[in-house]
Structure formats: structure tokens, C-alpha cells
Amino acid sequence: MANPKEAIKEKSMVIQKDMLAKQFHELSKAKELGKKVVYTFVPGNLTELILAFDMLPVYPEINALQSGMRKRSGSYIKDAEKIGFSEDVCTYVKCDIGMMLNGNVGPTGEKLPDPDLLLLSYTGCFTFMKWFENLERLYPGVEIAMLHTPYQEDGRITEEQISYMVKQLKEDVIPKMEKVSGKKLDYDRLSKMLENSVKAENLWVKILESAKNKPSPIDSYFAGVYYMGPLNTAFRGTDIAVEYYTELYNEIQERISQGLLPINPEGEIKEERFRLVIEGPPNWTNFREFWKIFYDMGAVIVASTYTKVGGLYDHGFRHEPDKPLESLSKYCMGCYTNLNLPQRIDLIEHYIKEYSADGFLINSIKSCNSFSAGQLLIMREIEQRCSIAVGFIESDLVDPRYFSYANIKNRLESYFQMLEQRKIIMQQEGVPV
Amino acid sequence: MKQFNELLASCNETAFDLRFTKAKNWKLAEKNRLLVGFLPIYFPREIVCAVNGLAVGIMGAGDRKQIIKGDAFYQSYICHLPRGIIEMALDDNLNHFDGFVFPAICDCVRNLSGMFKILKKGKFQRYFDYPQNFDPSIGGIFYRTEMERMVNDMFNINGVKVTVEGLNKAIKLYNRNRKLIETIYDLRQEFPWRLSAVETYYILRAGLAIPVEEHNKVLEDVIEEISNERGEPMDNIRVVVSGSFCEQPPIGLIKSIEMSGCYIVDDDFMLGPRWIQGDVASDTDDPFGALTKAYLNQSTFSSAVYDVGNPKGKRLVELAKRRNADGVIFCAASFCDPALLDRPELQKECDAAGIPHINFQFHENTGQFKVIKEQAGTFSDSIKLWA
């Protein structure tokens, strides 16, 4: 009989692996299949809309992170630097440009098709706009649609902002999609997809909230980045995404009932020693090593801001099938990096309390001003508001030159020691931990 | 001449007065006056002027202030400008300001707006977004709403309502301001030795910290002075400097470029006040509409604006040709994503047009210019030799 633990571990992973393989295979055959290809970005993406036109989305950041995980990013970045990109700028952009300079071969080893449409929806990051201007020059003559997403400057989404976005969708983005795809937008089909989105989103929230359990059955960051993949990329709105999240949810329920702790590449954690909330994206070039430092120490990430770059479903947002364009607009504006700094601090505070965290850690990414500028103030505010142990490490998304294993390990070990001591002191003082 | 030197010295002092004494005195001289600080790059100052306010450019602390607290707010890989501004805010340099505007240029400035909110600096802190859609019925409405929000913020402080006449009057004043600045640039194009780039810099930057009427007077005096011969022509090449639109290069750097044999015939140091090309209509019943139209149709090229359909590389080349420049110096702040991500494309366009170029990066408080001087000197020599 199969080992039940392995069976539980495998099923959702197998589904996801299969989904990705099919996706990249389809992309490699896009031109033969007569499918149009849309390059777009992850945060605030319009996946349902793209799929409603039967077009295939490609997300340059995903390619960049995959290149990082496959240890290709270092040389791609250097190639981009050779053609004039500064060492100082976002490495996601350079990695993507470098990948294109090297034949645009995707994570499965198959070549990615050229775009038929560049759809720039630059939620929460100014650099996306620059990235797209560069892509536009790499693919001259390709149709371009721009969806400018206003920032939540005031800590809320206004009616004017929604109407600005809906107008852009109606008068610019959708007509261009219709032109490229040769199809009229089928609103019924879009609404059906949004219904599926809601199903997956409901499951996703339950999955995230399972980390409120003590011990947590999941790691909301290292495993979370895998879990969030289908919802944040090419599968939101599809049946297969609902199937994936149903399976994942069931697996987690099973883990809870068996009292199992989060899985990791080497098995599973034996004891939950620390519950952490993390701010910032992970490092991809040394992802496994990075993760291992945590699970070796029994540190579990119970909530993370990075898993909200594709939307804050746990704060109530859902796509609305009966108001498709309004809800797509709200979706774009609601992603984590589109929140203002006070909102981000409130959210982190909420996570620390709701998920009973022992510590708060920032992984500050050299590349990413959108995340990083202001993080030191976030850290100070959180320390004051939550009286919690805060930690700070620095790395990069995909530039291996900025991942110093020894340095990060040292810092984290000291941080975990501090957490340990705090626990002892709190126990001595009779504070429940 | 003596008088002119005094004028220059006064501009220098105003430009780098990080306590903004003149602006503060202006505010205190009358009840209901407002001071609104704005960061680089463009901001429609007319709307502040129209409600009895003064929009004051906060261009960073440069090399004039030691940064101690600011460094504790920013990681080493973030540009210098915001840390200097935080330092100023924490050191009370920005007291007396009623509110702050953070025009959309990058995520550092965007997030700085949130930091000001958290630190409770000013009565309002606005991230001022610009539409990237240039259709009047879409982006135009958005832009108008952004302006109206600001007007509302100011009304809540001093209770002054915008009138059509008031805003038209402000538009006229700033039209004049832009025209005078362009006249100076045109004169310098022909006679670059008459006013150095550093002097031009003092004069323009001072204009961000005094009322526009006063600045217009300064500009008129400058034009009068440089309409006559001044200084000695030198065997210099002519360059356009590009990429310093936000964090400002230290004066030593601008001097080094000049001293190494380059006349800077155009630049983007003070891009904000030169942003709108030509006049904004100043006699309409709808001055907000006029400002909106000007933003949508008359904006200069910039890293802050999505440029598809009107690529900035081509526009830089056009500028270099119009200014009869021999070369372009790309001079961007370290870690400045907007400037540095544009650079490869701008360089490519320069190459295609046969315009030589060099590039370097700086921090606003860089103190060493030897390498830059050498680089610019070699650039100048090679162009002379090649020409």
C-alpha cells in the first residue's frame, strides 16, 4: 500500500505540475494552434478576460522567477547588463530581457511564442511600465494595450478610480483584445469564468486561514508561493483551478485532522517552534537553501504579504460575475503592492495578531522598490504596535550575486535565538506562548 | 555686473536654503497663505497659486545636509533623494508646510508619501497620480479629479475657493515663467558662455522656492543681462545632459562637466517647471480643462510618462539636434529605476542618430568628481578630435 503521507503530499502537486506542463506545451504550440498570445503581469492581472478571448497569457515575472530557480538568471542578467542595463535596476526586468536575448526558452525547455498583444496593467509597481516599454521595443509593431491602475493613495478605492479603469477597459483594452483575437467579448463566458474564480478564491482563503491552527498545517510563504500559483496566473477562472484548490484544501484538512505540520522538500517539520509573519518576496535563486534555514529551525511562516500580490481575498475581495469589469478593476487596485504604506502596516499587524505570530521578519529585496522603500519604517511601526521581535534580512529575487547564504543564515540564527529567549522569558513570567 | 552677481548669489542661496526661509516668510506675511511642498518632477503649481498658496519644490538635501536619521529609513540600495527628504522632515526643515505632494514618478516617491502619512508631516500628503491614458474623456477626467482633490485639501485648510479668474491669472504667470526660462535656454544655446550651467541651475532652482511673480522678475533680469556679451567663448563641445530629473546632481558634478570642456546646452535637472511645452490656455471658462489639455497634449518626454506612440529616444535625439548638441551625457542617480531603465533605449536611439554619448551615475551627495571630470574631458576631446 502506498504511504498515505506521500499520497496526500503528491496529489495537488501532481495536478499543478500537470497544469504547468500543459500550459507551457500549449504556449510552445500556440502559433500552430492559431492561438494568440498575450504578455502581461501577475499583480492585478486580467486572466479571465484573456481566457475569455481564448488567448494565452504569458507572465514575464514568472519566467524570471523560473529562470532564477533553474539557475539561469545570473547569466541572463549579465547579458542584459551587457546591452546597457545598469547593475542598479530591478533584476526581474533584466532577467526577462536576458532570457529573450537568449531565445526566450521557457521553464520546460520549450520556446515561448512571441506576443500578439502586450497588455500592460501595471498594478503596484512603476517599473512594470518601464519593463513594458522595453518589451515593446523588443517586439516592434505588436499591438499594445495599457491599463493604468491608480494607487490606493488614500487607503481606499474610489468610485472615480473604478470608473477610470472601467472606461479604459471598455474603450481601449477590450477593443484591442477583440482586434487581436478576432472575437467579440462574450460577457456570459467572462461571467462564468468569474464564477469559477470565486470558487477558487473561497478555497484559497480557507487554505490561508488554516495557518491560524496551532500548529499550522501549512507554510504560508515557502509553500504558499506554490499554492498561490494557479490563482495568480493563467488558471484563475478555469475548472482545473477549482479542482486544484479543492484537492489542496482537502489535503490540508487531512493534515489538520492528523495533526501534521507543514511539508517541505525533505519531508515535514517535526515541531513548530516559531510562528512568523513575513513581508517581502522570497529569493528564487537559492529558494531551497533559504527555506531549509527556516524548517531546520522549526520556523513556520503563518502569513505573508507576498502571497497577497495577486489579491487580498482574505480581506473580503471576490470577483463579481454580475459586475465583471467593475470587479476586475477593483481586483487590480486591491493587490498588496497597490496598498499605501499605512494600509500595509495595518495588514501586517492584523496578520500578527490573527495568526498568533511570535515574530515578524522582512526579506528586503534589492530589486524591488515597490516592496522595499519604506520597509524600515514598517518594521519600526510593527515593533511598536505589536511588541514583537522583528528581524531584517536582505537578498534579491533572481540575482544570485545578492544572495549571501552565510550572512542570511547568521542573521536568521541570531534572530531565532532571540525568539527563543523571549519565549523562555515569557514562560518564566507566566505569559502564555 | 555687480548687481547681477548679487542676483546670482541670492538665487544660489535661495535654491539651497533647506529651511525655505523665503517661502516661509512669504507665508507668514499674510493670513490664509499656504505652503505646499512638492517633490520632483512635474506638478501643476498653478492650482496652488490660485488659492493663495505657494508650491515649493523639495528637490532633496543634496550635499548640503548630513544624513543621519534618513539612513535609518532606507536600505543602501535605494536612491539618496528620499532619505535626505526624510531627514529634512524629521529635522523640522519642513515645518510651516501645510501639505505635501508626491508626483508619480516611481515607487520610492510613492511610498514616501505613505511615510509622510505615518510620520504625520503636514495636514495632507498626496500621492499625485498622472494618467497614462491620454484620451481626454478617460485620462483627462482622471487628471482633473487628481487636481480637484488637491484643491479640496487646500480649501480645507485656508477656505479659499478657486475662481476662474484666479486660476487663469495663475496660468498666465506660469506661462510667462516657462517662456522666460525657454528664452534663457535659447540664448544659452547660441551663447552658452554668457550663463554657465551652474548659474542657470541656481536661477531655475530658486524659482521653486519663491512666488512666481518674483521669479519672473529674476528671469527678466537674467535675460536682460545675457542679451549682452558676458564671459568668453571657449572651445567647448555642446552636450545635453539627460537622466537627472529627480535626484539632483551635486553642483560639483555640473561644474566638473563644464570645466572638462562641455557646454550644457540642455538638461532635465529642473524638468518640472519646463514640463509643459508652450502656453496653457489662460482665457477659458474652464481653466482646469486647459491645464488638463496641456498635460495630455503638451507634456515633454519623460521617464514618468508611458511613451508608446511617441518614443522618448526619438524625442531626445530631436532635442539634441535642435540644440545643435555634439553629444549626450547620461547622468542618472544611482538606483534610479526610471532613469536607468530608460537609458539603454535612449542610448540606442543616439547611436542610430550618430550622436556620441557617455554615461555616469551619481548620488546627490557625491563628493568626488575626478573620474567624472576625466570621463567628460575625454569625451569632449574625442568629439573635438573626431569633428
Ligand code: SF4
Ligand atoms: S520592482 Fe518589484 S514589483 Fe516591480 S517588476 Fe521589479 S520585482 Fe516586480
Ligand code: SF4
Ligand atoms: S531618484 Fe529615481 S528612484 Fe529615486 S526617487 Fe527619484 S525617480 Fe525615484
